[in-house]
Amino acid sequence: KSHNQFYYGYAIFAILSTILLITYSNVDITLWFNTKHTELWNIIFIFFTNLGDGILFGTLIFMLGFWKIKYLINGLIFYIAPNIITHIIKIIYNHPRPLGYFGPDVLNQIEGVELYKNFSFPSGHTTSGFAIFMFLLFISKNRNYDFIYLFSAIMVGISRVYLLQHFYIDIYVASMISVFISTFVFYYLENNNKLYNAKWYNYSFYNKFFNKNVSRETI
Numbered sequence: 001k002s003h004n005q006f007y008y009g010y011a012i013f014a015i016l017s018t019i020l021l022i023t024y025s026n027v028d029i030t031l032w033f034n035t036k037h038t039e040l041w042n043i044i045f046i047f048f049t050n051l052g053d054g055i056l057f058g059t060l061i062f063m064l065g066f067w068k069i070k071y072l073i074n075g076l077i078f079y080i081a082p083n084i085i086t087h088i089i090k091i092i093y094n095h096p097r098p099l100g101y102f103g104p105d106v107l108n109q110i111e112g113v114e115l116y117k118n119f120s121f122p123s124g125h126t127t128s129g130f131a132i133f134m135f136l137l138f139i140s141k142n143r144n145y146d147f148i149y150l151f152s153a154i155m156v157g158i159s160r161v162y163l164l165q166h167f168y169i170d171i172y173v174a175s176m177i178s179v180f181i182s183t184f185v186f187y188y189l190e191n192n193n194k195l196y197n198a199k200w201y202n203y204s205f206y207n208k209f210f211n212k213n214v215s216r217e218t219i
Contacts, residue, residue: 002143003146005150006134006137006147006149006150010150010175010179013150013154017168018172026169029161030098030164030167030168033162036162037110037162041162045159045163046113046163048156048158049156049163051129051132052129054079054128057135061075061076065205067204068202069201069203071139074189077185078134078135079135081182082127082130082131082178082181083124083128085177086122086123086127086178089121091119094118095119097117097118097119097164098165098167099117100116100120115164120170121173122171123160123165123173125160125165125166126153126170127177128156129152129156129178130156133153134153134182137150153178158171
């Protein structure tokens with residue numbers, strides 16, 4: 001399968017992000033986003049940030065796991081692997097988040113959004129967001145969705161800056177961690193012939209209970 005649209009698009013995002021971080025400081029970028037708050041943008045970015053919290057993804061992979069158990073296993077690996085790296089780095093560096101850096105009196109906060117002060121670098125939500133949408137990217141047969149998955153993953157990251165949960169460098173590094181680890185996980189799983197051909201890995205509860213026309217060997 002070719003996912004060139006996603007990777008070319010991500011390369012553009014990474015290059016533009018690099019230029020942005022060279023040109024402006026994390027402080028300047030955060031303060032710029034902080035001046036752009038509107039009710040509409042609040043709704044949009046809260047929606048996207050919720051996509052990266054794992055609850056919807058957990059529900060999705062359990063539903064897909066009912067169709068075929070490998071989707072549940074692969075989804076869990078996609079989600080957990082990059083997040084382990086991210087959380088180890090968080091603990092090592094423990095950088096302050098925008099609220100901890102600026103203090104509560106400097107920033108224009110959004111009502112109802114609980115802000116944290118520590119463990120800013122890198123962004124866990126961004127790591128999860130990219131992992132989630134890359135999982136969907138790799139199981140999708142329609143290449144026309146590549147841009148939608150990339151856009152959604154980037155919006156999860158941008159939402160963390162807009163909502164004052166992270167600095168831009170946090171989402172930039174988190175996206176790279178997730179893209180590299182998720183790509184490695186996908187190609188490892190796809191080229192593991194022993195796992196790929198295992199009956200338990202390809203087992204389908206849906207076929208077992210609902211599709212009576214499928215033979216027992218294909219379940």
